[in-house]
Amino acid sequence: MATTFDVLAEPTRRRIIEELGKGECPVSTLVDRLKMSQPAVSKQLRVLRESGLAVVRREGQKRIYRLDAEPLKELDQWLAPFRAYWEPHLDALEETLDSMED
Amino acid sequence: MATTFDVLAEPTRRRIIEELGKGECPVSTLVDRLKMSQPAVSKQLRVLRESGLAVVRREGQKRIYRLDAEPLKELDQWLAPFRAYWEPHLDALEETLDSMED
DNA sequence: CAGTTATATAACTAGTCAGGCATATTAAGT
DNA sequence: ACTTAATATGCCTGACTAGTTATATAACTG
Numbered sequence: 001m002a003t004t005f006d007v008l009a010e011p012t013r014r015r016i017i018e019e020l021g022k023g024e025c026p027v028s029t030l031v032d033r034l035k036m037s038q039p040a041v042s043k044q045l046r047v048l049r050e051s052g053l054a055v056v057r058r059e060g061q062k063r064i065y066r067l068d069a070e071p072l073k074e075l076d077q078w079l080a081p082f083r084a085y086w087e088p089h090l091d092a093l094e095e096t097l098d099s100m101e102d
Numbered sequence: 103m104a105t106t107f108d109v110l111a112e113p114t115r116r117r118i119i120e121e122l123g124k125g126e127c128p129v130s131t132l133v134d135r136l137k138m139s140q141p142a143v144s145k146q147l148r149v150l151r152e153s154g155l156a157v158v159r160r161e162g163q164k165r166i167y168r169l170d171a172e173p174l175k176e177l178d179q180w181l182a183p184f185r186a187y188w189e190p191h192l193d194a195l196e197e198t199l200d201s202m203e204d
Numbered sequence: 205c206a207g208t209t210a211t212a213t214a215a216c217t218a219g220t221c222a223g224g225c226a227t228a229t230t231a232a233g234t
Numbered sequence: 235a236c237t238t239a240a241t242a243t244g245c246c247t248g249a250c251t252a253g254t255t256a257t258a259t260a261a262c263t264g
Contacts, residue, residue: 009111030189040223061231061240069187163210163261
């Protein structure tokens with residue numbers, strides 16, 4: 001099973017994620033926008049599904065794909081410790097935020 | 103040239119990045135910690151160098167590697183729009199932050 | 205200089221994977 | 235039932251790549 005890192009390494013999959021980020025849509029729309037063969041798109045959609053980044057639902061003969069960004073959290077968390085490198089002020093900021101939570 | 107996404111897709115390279123995140127160190131230390139062959143480590147270090155995620159300096163016969171997290175910014179920026187999915191309150195929070203900047 | 209240490213590079217191999225085409229599946233329309 | 239539309243799957247091929255072994259490079263040591 002592909003990790004979120006693996007999934008994002010593929011440019012086509014990133015494109016699809018970006019498109020789904022704009023809103024759910026059927027496969028055909030993605031095929032149009034990406035200007036790729038339908039099987040190629042369906043193949044990447046499968047990867048996205050299996051990695052939890054996309055969910056499908058049927059609607060007539062169409063399959064509507066929707067983004068599930070939850071797995072990106074993992075990536076975000078991995079990234080968190082390094083954020084301090086380019087945003088040295090972040091720590092102080094986050095503390096402020098935490099204290100504001102309620 | 104490998105993108106930051108490509109670089110992070112490789113578990114070994116993530117490990118190296120994490121290790122370098124703790125502080126700069128020579129190749130031999132990485133070889134020890136990762137329990138991998140020296141050429142394997144050197145090869146990944148080359149990828150990290152060429153993608154801008156690591157910088158080297160000589161120190162005697164040793165090569166000291168240091169993390170340059172700057173390219174991770176790119177990834178962070180790509181991720182930013184999706185953050186709203188799992189942190190719906192983030193927008194409001196960021197506005198608050200922006201207004202506090204000074 | 206000879207030997208040793210630290211690291212890089214080259215050549216090879218085995219595994220993976222994206223996209224192409226052909227085909228299967230499933231649903232709608234007539 | 236037959237045809238068309240929408241999507242998925244299977245097979246193939248070419249490209250890429252991680253790690254291995256062997257070798258090269260470069261710097262210290264005596």
